Structures are given as structure tokens and as C-alpha cells.
Amino acid sequence: MSDPQFEIRPARDEDRVPLAILFAAVAEERDGIATEPPVDVEARAAGWTVDATLVAVAGSEVIGMIHVDASRFGFGEIGMATAREWRGRGVGSALLAAAIDWARERGLHKLSLSVFPHNAAAIALYRKFGFVEEGRRRKQFRRSSGELWDAVDMGLLL
Numbered sequence: 001m002s003d004p005q006f007e008i009r010p011a012r013d014e015d016r017v018p019l020a021i022l023f024a025a026v027a028e029e030r031d032g033i034a035t036e037p038p039v040d041v042e043a044r045a046a047g048w049t050v051d052a053t054l055v056a057v058a059g060s061e062v063i064g065m066i067h068v069d070a071s072r073f074g075f076g077e078i079g080m081a082t083a084r085e086w087r088g089r090g091v092g093s094a095l096l097a098a099a100i101d102w103a104r105e106r107g108l109h110k111l112s113l114s115v116f117p118h119n120a121a122a123i124a125l126y127r128k129f130g131f132v133e134e135g136r137r138r139k140q141f142r143r144s145s146g147e148l149w150d151a152v153d154m155g156l157l158l
């Protein structure tokens with residue numbers, strides 16, 4: 001699972017723009033994440049919560065990221081993405097493992113997320129780490145196409 005071609009580290013200020021560009025590219029796919037284009041890259045970069053983000057980097061390139069939005073109530077909501085050309089090479093697994101450690105170190109008791117039901121790769125990744133399905137929100141997300149997509153809620157007790 002570990003690949004010497006990339007490493008996981010906490011995000012830094014200089015990662016803001018690469019993170020926003022990666023996020024915008026994944027949004028362009030209109031498939032895995034809720035956000036759809038257009039993404040205002042500059043605004044996204046400025047607003048990015050760098051201290052709650054881990055990045056996967058290959059050389060100087062940001063190829064993946066995971067964000068843990070820690071609530072006041074002890075759970076953290078995660079969002080993650082791997083650059084398309086890097087998928088299926090263990091980047092997501094390495095990011096999620098690191099985020100689980102990160103959350104435990106900060107005393108969170110749970111990680112949770114919502115995922116589209118057709119997102120087989122993400123669901124398989126979360127299951128691999130012990131996340132279980134906790135419910136399904138019907139027709140939760142209105143897409144720019146007009147379609148209404150369900151969302152599956154998943155959680156991991158730490």
C-alpha cells in the first residue's frame with residue numbers, strides 16, 4: 001500500500017493554490033464530490049483550512065488531500081480527493097490512514113462523511129478502513145443537470 005513515490009504531510013500555506021486547483025479539477029469530473037464547476041480557485045485557496053488538511057505530495061506536486069473538519073461535538077467530517085492520474089495507487093489509503101491517526105491524536109471520537117452511492121472507489125476505501133453505512137439521504141443533492149442524487153452517510157468510531 002505504501003508507495004515511495006509520494007509522501008503524506010500536513011498542508012502548508014504554499015499548498016493553498018495547488019489544493020484549490022486539485023479541488024477544481026475533481027469538481028470538473030462532476031461525479032465524486034458535491035461541488036461542481038465553476039470553482040473560484042483564488043477564493044478557494046484563500047479560504048482553505050490548511051491546518052485541518054493533510055496532503056499527498058510527489059516531488060513538489062500536490063497529488064491528493066484529505067480535510068478533517070473537527071466539530072465542537074467530538075466528530076470530524078472528512079473530505080478527500082486524489083488527482084485522477086494517481087488513483088488506484090494507494091494515495092487515498094495513505095491519506096485516510098494518516099487522517100485517522102490525526103483525528104485520534106486530537107481526541108476526536110468519530111469520523112464521518114457523505115458519499116454518493118455510485119462512488120464505488122470511495123465506498124470501498126472507506127469500508128476498507130472500517131467505516132460503516134449509517135443511513136441514506138434521499139435526493140439530497142441537486143446537481144446542475146437537475147438530477148437529485150442520494151447521499152450515503154458513513155462513520156468510523158475511533
Ligand SMILES: CC(C)(COP(=O)(O)OP(=O)(O)OC[C@H]1O[C@@H](n2cnc3c(N)ncnc32)[C@H](O)[C@@H]1OP(=O)(O)O)[C@@H](O)C(=O)NCCC(=O)NCCS
Pocket residue numbers: 026031032033080081082083086087088089090091092093094113114115116119120121122124125128
Ligand atoms: C475516492 C478516492 C479518493 C480514492 O483514492 P485512491 O488514491 O484511488 O485510493 P487507493 O488507491 O488508496 O484505493 C483505495 C481502495 O479503494 C478501492 N478502489 C480504488 N479504486 C477503485 C475502483 N475504481 N472501484 C472500486 N474500488 C476501488 C480499493 O478497495 C482500494 O483499496 P485496495 O487497493 O487496497 O484494494 C479517489 O477515487 C478520488 O479522488 N475520487 C474523486 C473524489 C472523490 O470521490 N472523493 C470522495 C468523496 S466522498
